[in-house]
Amino acid sequence: xxxxxxxxxxxxxxxxxxxxxxxxxxxxxxxxxxxxxxxxxxxxxxxxxxxxxxxxxxxxxxxxxxxxxxxxxxxxxxxxxxxxxxxxxxxxxxxxxxxxxxxxxxxxxxxxxxxxxxxxxxxxxxxxxxxxxxxxxxxxxxxxxxxxxxxxxxxxxxxxxxxxxxxxxxxxxxxxxxxxxxxxxxxxxxxxxxxxxxxxxxxxxxxxxxxxxxxxxxxxxxxxxxxxxxxxxxxxxxxxxxxxxxxxxxxxxxxxxxxxxxxxxxxxxxxxxxxxxxxxxxxxxxxxxxxxxxxxxxxxxxxxxxxxxxxxxxxxxxxxxxxxxxxxxxxxxxxxxxxxxxxxxxxxxxxxxxxxxxxxxxxxxxxxxxxxxxxxxxxxxxxxxxxxxxxxxxxxxxxxxxxxxxxxxxxxxxxxxxxxxxxxxxxxxxxxxxxxxxxxxxxxxxxxxxxxx
Amino acid sequence: xxxxxxxxxxxxxxxxxxxxxxxxxxxxxxxxxxxxxxxxxxxxxxxxxxxxxxxxxxxxxxxxxxxxxxxxxxxxxxxxxxxxxxxxxxxxxxxxxxxxxxxxxxxxxxxxxxxxxxxxxxxxxxxxxxxxxxxxxxxxxxxxxxxxxxxxxxxxxxxxxxxxxxxxxxxxxxxxxxxxxxxxxxxxxxxxxxxxxxxxxxxxxxxxxxxxxxxxxxxxxxxxxxxxxxxxxxxxxxxxxxxxxxxxxxxxxxxxxxxxxxxxxxxxxxxxxxxxxxxxxxxxxxxxxxxxxxxxxxxxxxxxxxxxxxxxxxxxxxxxxxxxxxxxxxxxxxxxxxxxxxxxxxxxxxxxxxxxxxxxxxxxxxxxxxxxxxxxxxxxxxxxxxxxxxxxxxxxxxxxxxxxxxxxxxxxxxxxxxxxxxxxxxxxxxxxxxxxxxxxxxxxxxxxxxxxxxxxxxxxxxxxxxxxxxxxxxxxxx
Numbered sequence: 001x002x003x004x005x006x007x008x009x010x011x012x013x014x015x016x017x018x019x020x021x022x023x024x025x026x027x028x029x030x031x032x033x034x035x036x037x038x039x040x041x042x043x044x045x046x047x048x049x050x051x052x053x054x055x056x057x058x059x060x061x062x063x064x065x066x067x068x069x070x071x072x073x074x075x076x077x078x079x080x081x082x083x084x085x086x087x088x089x090x091x092x093x094x095x096x097x098x099x100x101x102x103x104x105x106x107x108x109x110x111x112x113x114x115x116x117x118x119x120x121x122x123x124x125x126x127x128x129x130x131x132x133x134x135x136x137x138x139x140x141x142x143x144x145x146x147x148x149x150x151x152x153x154x155x156x157x158x159x160x161x162x163x164x165x166x167x168x169x170x171x172x173x174x175x176x177x178x179x180x181x182x183x184x185x186x187x188x189x190x191x192x193x194x195x196x197x198x199x200x201x202x203x204x205x206x207x208x209x210x211x212x213x214x215x216x217x218x219x220x221x222x223x224x225x226x227x228x229x230x231x232x233x234x235x236x237x238x239x240x241x242x243x244x245x246x247x248x249x250x251x252x253x254x255x256x257x258x259x260x261x262x263x264x265x266x267x268x269x270x271x272x273x274x275x276x277x278x279x280x281x282x283x284x285x286x287x288x289x290x291x292x293x294x295x296x297x298x299x300x301x302x303x304x305x306x307x308x309x310x311x312x313x314x315x316x317x318x319x320x321x322x323x324x325x326x327x328x329x330x331x332x333x334x335x336x337x338x339x340x341x342x343x344x345x346x347x348x349x350x351x352x353x354x355x356x357x358x359x360x361x362x363x364x365x366x367x368x369x370x371x372x373x374x375x376x377x378x379x380x381x382x383x384x385x386x387x388x389x390x391x392x393x394x395x396x397x398x399x400x401x402x403x404x405x406x407x408x409x410x411x412x413x414x415x416x417x418x419x420x421x422x423x424x425x426x427x428x429x430x431x432x433x434x435x436x437x438x439x440x441x442x443x444x445x446x447x448x449x450x451x452x453x
Numbered sequence: 454x455x456x457x458x459x460x461x462x463x464x465x466x467x468x469x470x471x472x473x474x475x476x477x478x479x480x481x482x483x484x485x486x487x488x489x490x491x492x493x494x495x496x497x498x499x500x501x502x503x504x505x506x507x508x509x510x511x512x513x514x515x516x517x518x519x520x521x522x523x524x525x526x527x528x529x530x531x532x533x534x535x536x537x538x539x540x541x542x543x544x545x546x547x548x549x550x551x552x553x554x555x556x557x558x559x560x561x562x563x564x565x566x567x568x569x570x571x572x573x574x575x576x577x578x579x580x581x582x583x584x585x586x587x588x589x590x591x592x593x594x595x596x597x598x599x600x601x602x603x604x605x606x607x608x609x610x611x612x613x614x615x616x617x618x619x620x621x622x623x624x625x626x627x628x629x630x631x632x633x634x635x636x637x638x639x640x641x642x643x644x645x646x647x648x649x650x651x652x653x654x655x656x657x658x659x660x661x662x663x664x665x666x667x668x669x670x671x672x673x674x675x676x677x678x679x680x681x682x683x684x685x686x687x688x689x690x691x692x693x694x695x696x697x698x699x700x701x702x703x704x705x706x707x708x709x710x711x712x713x714x715x716x717x718x719x720x721x722x723x724x725x726x727x728x729x730x731x732x733x734x735x736x737x738x739x740x741x742x743x744x745x746x747x748x749x750x751x752x753x754x755x756x757x758x759x760x761x762x763x764x765x766x767x768x769x770x771x772x773x774x775x776x777x778x779x780x781x782x783x784x785x786x787x788x789x790x791x792x793x794x795x796x797x798x799x800x801x802x803x804x805x806x807x808x809x810x811x812x813x814x815x816x817x818x819x820x821x822x823x824x825x826x827x828x829x830x831x832x833x834x835x836x837x838x839x840x841x842x843x844x845x846x847x848x849x850x851x852x853x854x855x856x857x858x859x860x861x862x863x864x865x866x867x868x869x870x871x872x873x874x875x876x877x878x879x880x881x882x883x884x885x886x887x888x889x890x891x892x893x894x895x896x897x898x899x900x901x902x903x904x905x906x907x908x909x910x911x912x913x914x915x916x917x918x919x920x921x922x923x924x925x926x927x928x929x930x931x
Contacts, residue, residue, distance in 0.1 A: 034539060037714055044514060044538075047908070048516070063491075082496075092571060147719070149908075175715060234765050368843045372854050380843045
């Protein structure tokens, strides 16, 4: 018997009127998220929802309609809406569109990213995690802020080309921000496919200890050698994924790697891939067009090797989809890697990374990072929740947060050493339908990073 | 549906100290062209129920897509379960409110969902074509958005009200590429244009096809323009960029949940404290900011917020001094305010309300038109249309980049400058405000990408601004 989501997708597909192809995507989300602040619970959200998205193709044009009603009449109405919009698109354009057609079926490899215990979404487990965080904070004389969440998402794709794919994943995330009375803060988080892999005590201890370590100094703007914890590295890599490896941006000549594929773009120490089944990542079986996920090297020994594609961006350059569609028929802003993995190096830990630095900056995480000039990978953002001065090879004092303005390729180009231990880092942000992503990466030391305020 | 909610509230009354529920139905139509093709043509319909309960001091919220009695009962049970599972905490009071009763509808002269798709597409395709004359324009896009939300709200305190809001608008963007450089120009604003709480008439009035040629020309001209210099100088911001400046450095900073620390782990806190009311010098005496949930056309305009508090006008800054906050019933009570500012808003049925901006507006001044303001400026830079934004978690240090800038010399707009940026610290920046253009230049700018909350929510808000001048600003920082 087909899984419930796939069964619904196939019923929705059957409601579609004829055209040049159709895809039905069903996404079922069950999730629970508990927030806390000042060592008190503040908000708790429990969600059950199902979305049916129908994509119609006609003469190279695409139209989509979506609903969260699943009765037969709602599916028929959704199908009519998809047909109406695709007909209108074809008529308005006056010529054939560029969408090459829905991808053919291909077998996706299985993964082990579903944990039945996590899928229970037990609110008592969340309550216990909060209690642990509050106790750890109290032990250090600070207050705990943060969020605990678990979710189960089932995705099914059925299409007129014969795609019939179903994927079921769970994810869990805990973050703790310890804040002292003077406003000094410390951050730690954990992300995994299962709640059992989270350790609330360890996370809370790490965050609250950082918050309770003295009065911060100010550092003058300038260029300093820096040790970035994995969370900060993950933020930079996530931006690099968007700015450099987006196949549509590359085809538009606005991508950061235009004219640079096959050349050295960062330090030879950097090896980056999109690896959907790498240990510790948040696996997915297929992308939003039902194309199977597969490992894809992006940077090898500092040399950029390729960009990622969905069906639409691939057609623009005569390539094949690499399984990176973010929406059915491809997102307007293009494809993006969702399982970035950067290989580690030889440094045992962050302390060892600090050792060669005479005077530098230790960064726990980055915040409000935004692209200033995307083609250059020029970003600006601020450090947050744990910025420290490194003196004579060790962390000595907390610093007030700093603003950086620098290019990702430049920061990675100046990398001197990588930590041996990689972790899965995620912001735990769930806008719209839950789609848990994260980056597996180590901490690193870069020769310089530009701080502008 | 009202009967369902009333029954549900009756059921909740004996099991929770407080409960409310929202039934929400939304329709969204998004259309985009890309280089002459229809790139995006989506219609999304969503309906469901969100139930919020308070037991002791803990909140629980549960959402379900079903709208029948069984689904409602199940959602209530889940909300109660998650509230009870959390560590015990003290119950803080909720500021009192008269139960919301009645029906409210935003004005929409032409229902955007009644306008044939062909008409919308024709306008977008025409605008798209108008941007594609120069081969250096690699990407031309035109956008349309229509959004309808209908909701019914009820609470255990006797509230029962219905609301219907309609939003519509669009925009165009041209991306030019040459010699390794990429420059972008948008109209009437970046990030899909300008959206208002209005009908299709707002989209029509944007006249996107007639703007296409200059948008593309300016994107191309930016490729060969000199870069914005790095210096401290006089800065004039156009209304669109000033709207985002206001959003980031005032709107978010005066959200009372941030000030009280309950958003510290995600959105952040604020440099403003709860005791700063009537004390903090936020900016120059020309700075007057109002949070106005009654402004016609504003995306933050409503009859009642999502805990049943009537939409209202709240002075935030008067003559440069902090006078008010954006608040909820819970945060208002904790801060010792007599009543909520009516700022609790939720995205759809599946998220619980948070303290959000309504329409946070900078009141107009008396500096005349933008051209008058430029003529009255000896030397400086005019920056237009946001391209990048970043601000720290206390809303204190910011850095913005815009799409275009022009140098001002002897009261005249001179050379186009590329890659403009500026940075500053919130109170110092607003202290430099020395001129605000007059009422005819003032307009509401829709912002439809304001993220906050966990799980994340995107709010639609507006900001009324007229171009304004700031002295002593550090520019060319990136």
